[in-house]
Amino acid sequence: METSDKLTSLVSWILKIAVFLSIGLVTIGSIMMFIFNGADGYTISQIQSYNSKINLTSHAFSPVLIPSGLVALNPIAFISLGLWVLIFTPVTVLFSSLVDYIYTKNKLYVILTFIVLFNLFTAILIIPAFVKL
Amino acid sequence: MIDVGSLSEFLLIIFGGIIAGIIGSLTGLGGGSVLVPVLTLFYGVPIEYATGASLISTIATSAGSASTYTKKGIANIKIGVGLEVATTLGAIVGALTFALVVHANLQWILFLLFGIVILTSIIPTVKRGKYEFPEEKPADFTSRLFQLSGKYHDDRSKRDVKYTGVRWWLGEIIMFFAGVLSGLLGIGSGALKVLGMDWAMNLPMKVTTTTSNFMIGITAATGSSIYWYEGYIQFFLAAATAIGVLIGSRIGSAILLKVSNKEIRWIFFAILTFLGIDMIFRGITKSHYYYINPLTGFSVAIGFAAILILLLFIKMKLEEKANGNF
Numbered sequence: 071m072e073t074s075d076k077l078t079s080l081v082s083w084i085l086k087i088a089v090f091l092s093i094g095l096v097t098i099g100s101i102m103m104f105i106f107n108g109a110d111g112y113t114i115s116q117i118q119s120y121n122s123k124i125n126l127t128s129h130a131f132s133p134v135l136i137p138s139g140l141v142a143l144n145p146i147a148f149i150s151l152g153l154w155v156l157i158f159t160p161v162t163v164l165f166s167s168l169v170d171y172i173y174t175k176n177k178l179y180v181i182l183t184f185i186v187l188f189n190l191f192t193a194i195l196i197i198p199a200f201v202k203l
Numbered sequence: 204m205i206d207v208g209s210l211s212e213f214l215l216i217i218f219g220g221i222i223a224g225i226i227g228s229l230t231g232l233g234g235g236s237v238l239v240p241v242l243t244l245f246y247g248v249p250i251e252y253a254t255g256a257s258l259i260s261t262i263a264t265s266a267g268s269a270s271t272y273t274k275k276g277i278a279n280i281k282i283g284v285g286l287e288v289a290t291t292l293g294a295i296v297g298a299l300t301f302a303l304v305v306h307a308n309l310q311w312i313l314f315l316l317f318g319i320v321i322l323t324s325i326i327p328t329v330k331r332g333k334y335e336f337p338e339e340k341p342a343d344f345t346s347r348l349f350q351l352s353g354k355y356h357d358d359r360s361k362r363d364v365k366y367t368g369v370r371w372w373l374g375e376i377i378m379f380f381a382g383v384l385s386g387l388l389g390i391g392s393g394a395l396k397v398l399g400m401d402w403a404m405n406l407p408m409k410v411t412t413t414t415s416n417f418m419i420g421i422t423a424a425t426g427s428s429i430y431w432y433e434g435y436i437q438f439f440l441a442a443a444t445a446i447g448v449l450i451g452s453r454i455g456s457a458i459l460l461k462v463s464n465k466e467i468r469w470i471f472f473a474i475l476t477f478l479g480i481d482m483i484f485r486g487i488t489k490s491h492y493y494y495i496n497p498l499t500g501f502s503v504a505i506g507f508a509a510i511l512i513l514l515l516f517i518k519m520k521l522e523e524k525a526n527g528n529f
Binding site: 193 | 204205208209210213259262263266267278281285288292295298299348417420424425428429431432437438439441443445446449
């Protein structure tokens, strides 16, 4: 019981930090976007429009570009990082529960957590690489 | 020079997000169920971008509220993770189906399905208050194998509540469909999760709500990464809605703690009914099989919503009177 109590407080802590971090990054990125009147070579009205190039499938902002974008103070990189922090928050929760199940030798739940992580990583890494609709 | 037009649009979307967050948390259906209709019906946002933004806000609200619930130890992380096996798989199927539907230009199906899902979600959500502590059922083999027992401290009745879940397999099947709907429509599909955990697995309501809140984030994260690569996460919209819905859901849960009068919820259920019916009308119009004038659709939806909610309200009051409790 003790380890699972520790686990829940750890999970709660991770979630709280992640939400603050992510919304902070998104807010900073948005403010920058308005101050610079655009981002990534696009004007703000282009970013806002649903028909402009930046919002088309083939131009989805790749997460690989985030580090260089942050250095270049690209607002889209800040917003992207914030959104990816949000997407990855559940992954960290799963990892911390995995550690707990390994520690308590709960074999069945180690397997189940692995399956969930496998599904998540399939969605994040494998499907985008192979499925181009 | 700051682009005032874009800034006011951004702030307007944040405002819409706040409203969606408040209604979503007061009704227990989650921000997405309100956000997608608000964005598509009132802001003219194409449904593919509204769904993408909604998934992102769903993760934000889930993480935001789950941090409070898990701290109190009510959410059962073990049961949640076990059920995520099905919801994440469902979310992948749902998000891929979504991409196929959008590529085939069949967005009207999404409108129609969305409307139907909202309307059918209202009934179980209205009724759920009744069975807070389920009648105990004898443990089956899945209860022991998947370790479905737990306990939590109930603040209101000031006692420790022990519970044992049953029929894990049935829960998994229902959760798969909850995942599909989440990936397809960008919502948390709270109503199906209630069905899966309250009804199928016989877990207490508090455990269900809090566990499902924590699960929704994982499900939505799975779906949203596919949306990202397909280009449906529009930065302008996703940034504004994530901020708005998070603020809204905070306000909503603060109201929920203060308001003891549950009658106020009926107003919000009426709004949801209206949104559901209007989404169906919009879907029919977009299908080009039949044209419904937006204004006519709007008025009919309001009328329908008022009548339906009034009938449900009267029915519940009569039942309460018959049972003698208030």
